[in-house]
Amino acid sequence: MMSRDTIVDTSKLLSYVLRHRPDSIGLQLDTNGWADVDALLQRLAEHGKPVARELLDRVVANNDKQRFAFDATRTRIRASQGHSIQVDLALQPAQPPDVLYHGTASRFLKSILASGLRAGNRQHVHLSGDVGTARRVGARYGFPVILRVDTARMRADGAVFYRSDNGVWLTGPVAPRYLRVLDGNSRNGD
Structure with a gap:
């Protein structure tokens, strides 16, 4: 075994x-x-x-x-995603729900609120469809903080989204104006 x-x-x-x-x-x-x-x-x-x-x-x-x-x-x-090398996953643009989530560690929050979410060494910013997944992602890097991403507004402003084979939502940079910090007790993101 x-x-x-x-x-x-x-x-x-x-x-x-x-x-x-x-x-x-x-x-x-x-x-x-x-x-x-x-x-x-x-x-x-x-x-x-x-x-x-x-x-x-x-x-x-x-x-x-x-x-x-x-x-x-x-x-x-x-x-399925997360590459820092150039690959074309041949993903088609997809319409996400009006709100997605991003989990991060509290130590990164000040920088994110000032300059937004960036892909860093990866090809895309990764977003989650639910608070629980975002919280688990954020906890990998320290005390988790969950950001609510206004994807409806981003789409209206021309942002493109993709959904990887494993359900992770991918997009380009996310400006601070699309982000809101969720209350630590939030379960559903509202």
């Missing part, structure tokens, strides 16, 4: 390779971020990080955020 630590460690390794540094193991991604599964497993083994196909399948199937996806033939794999 595979331990939770093994699954988490493998997920982190795959995130690093498939989102940020495929070159670290000599792997090539296509323009849409796909990698050949056999090549991935071979390169990982050659670099002292062997991953069995069974473990890879389990990580993809059971990742709580569905960070990775196989293609229909299960011979290619990619990260």
